[in-house]
Amino acid sequence: MHGGFSLGPVNCGYIKGGTYMLQGSDPRVVTDQKRPQGAVQRIDGTWTVLGHSEARAVASNPHVFSSAVSRFLQLPNGLDGAEHWEFRTLIDRYLTRAVVAELEPTFRIIAHEVVAETEGVDKQDAVELGITFAVRAMTAWLGWPRELEPRLVEWVRSNAKASRSGDDARLAAVAADFDTIIREVVEPRLSDASITDVTASLVRDESLGRALEFEEIVSILRNWTGGDLSSMALCIGVVVQALAHNRAIQDRIRSGASDRELEAIIDEFLRIDSPFVTNRRITTCPVTLGGQQIGAGEQVNINWTSANRDERVFGDPDAFNPHNLAANLVWGTGTHECPGRDLSMAELRSFVRALVDAHLVTPDGEPERATYPLGGYISVPVRLTPR
Numbered sequence: 001m002h003g004g005f006s007l008g009p010v011n012c013g014y015i016k017g018g019t020y021m022l023q024g025s026d027p028r029v030v031t032d033q034k035r036p037q038g039a040v041q042r043i044d045g046t047w048t049v050l051g052h053s054e055a056r057a058v059a060s061n062p063h064v065f066s067s068a069v070s071r072f073l074q075l076p077n078g079l080d081g082a083e084h085w086e087f088r089t090l091i092d093r094y095l096t097r098a099v100v101a102e103l104e105p106t107f108r109i110i111a112h113e114v115v116a117e118t119e120g121v122d123k124q125d126a127v128e129l130g131i132t133f134a135v136r137a138m139t140a141w142l143g144w145p146r147e148l149e150p151r152l153v154e155w156v157r158s159n160a161k162a163s164r165s166g167d168d169a170r171l172a173a174v175a176a177d178f179d180t181i182i183r184e185v186v187e188p189r190l191s192d193a194s195i196t197d198v199t200a201s202l203v204r205d206e207s208l209g210r211a212l213e214f215e216e217i218v219s220i221l222r223n224w225t226g227g228d229l230s231s232m233a234l235c236i237g238v239v240v241q242a243l244a245h246n247r248a249i250q251d252r253i254r255s256g257a258s259d260r261e262l263e264a265i266i267d268e269f270l271r272i273d274s275p276f277v278t279n280r281r282i283t284t285c286p287v288t289l290g291g292q293q294i295g296a297g298e299q300v301n302i303n304w305t306s307a308n309r310d311e312r313v314f315g316d317p318d319a320f321n322p323h324n325l326a327a328n329l330v331w332g333t334g335t336h337e338c339p340g341r342d343l344s345m346a347e348l349r350s351f352v353r354a355l356v357d358a359h360l361v362t363p364d365g366e367p368e369r370a371t372y373p374l375g376g377y378i379s380v381p382v383r384l385t386p387r
């Protein structure tokens with residue numbers, strides 16, 4: 001059992017329901033106001049960490065802030081310590097830079113295909129394009145049949161709607177639908193050795209010194225796919241919205257920005273408006289957040305979006321500065337830092353290049369914000385003018 005733990009000078013605030021998550025409003029307005037308190041307690045008693053140093057402290061101290069928050073199997077994100085390391089090592093091998101480099105040409109082809117399909121329709125919704133691209137890129141990566149595309153696209157939409165509704169039964173139904181799709185893909189690979197794709201490799205993976213159990217395979221695939229399809233579509237919405245308002249950056253990308261420069265641009269757009277808002281932890285011992293006591297067994301939510309806008313680290317949170325990279329928490333930090341970052345970046349780069357090479361992108365109406373726990377937008381209307 002650990003003793004107490006101090007995280008520096010953070011006061012405790014209290015957010016009444018209602019005002020915290022107004023439907024369709026920008027949640028960053030509220031978290032920008034509350035952030036000086038570092039961490040706040042919500043009406044349901046859970047804590048939300050809003051400051052950058054506090055978010056880092058929570059994510060970097062897994063012995064105090066455990067990831068074992070869910071009653072469902074979550075591999076690897078619901079594990080701690082050696083168990084987490086074991087599964088994380090297994091997963092990382094599927095997401096190395098070398099693996100991603102081999103996939104990138106496929107992502108480029110898919111991005112060109114999705115952009116080419118917009119021909120003749122100038123007014124587009126960047127989030128819808130993002131959903132189509134995310135689904136095709138993911139199915140190509142994992143070797144899933146192309147016929148699944150309409151079901152997966154529909155699933156991403158239903159998932160966003162269920163998240164907005166906050167209705168647990170609806171969320172559970174959407175999660176069950178996704179599990180059905182995963183099971184349909186896994187089952188034939190258990191018995192048919194002639195299928196050789198990334199999903200089949202995972203199904204037959206024995207790097208733990210044993211075969212994976214069926215539920216373990218489903219859980220790993222769920223974490224590679226379900227949440228991340230939505231994240232990718234939301235990331236594309238945020239990035240295209242920012243590009244549409246910034247012709248100079250579009251020009252810079254067209255005129256030969258390197259992959260590294262483009263990544264820094266994308267990362268900075270995502271820092272300003274991070275659509276992957278939150279992850280949960282549970283305290284293993286009493287902990288002091290700036291003099292405020294949080295008891296053992298209490299839920300602490302890291303709000304990455306707010307932490308990424310902390311004035312103490314970034315100055316004006318809306319000022320675009322691609323040199324902010326080192327402090328950027330879009331992909332998390334610590335032992336659970338996103339293993340899909342390189343893959344996601346390869347997808348985002350491919351999509352952005354295909355889009356701005358073919359079109360001048362300008363705003364075309366008001367975007368609609370997503371609702372907590374999702375960030376970014378559910379709709380970003382843009383005009384695509386062929387170049």
Ligand code: HEM
Pocket residue numbers: 059075076077078088091095223224225228231232235276279280304329330331332333335336337338339340341343344
């Ligand atoms: C598209 C944008 C994405 C964003 C913004 C994002 C962000 C994040 C963040 C912030 C975490 C940290 C979670 C925590 O500390 O609890 C995380 C973890 C994770 N991400 Fe991503 N992610 C993205 C895409 C992906 C993709 C494409 C994959 C799969 C290929 C992926 C797989 C994972 C997994 C498995 C974890 C848990 C890692 C662990 O517990 O060790 N992510 N992600």
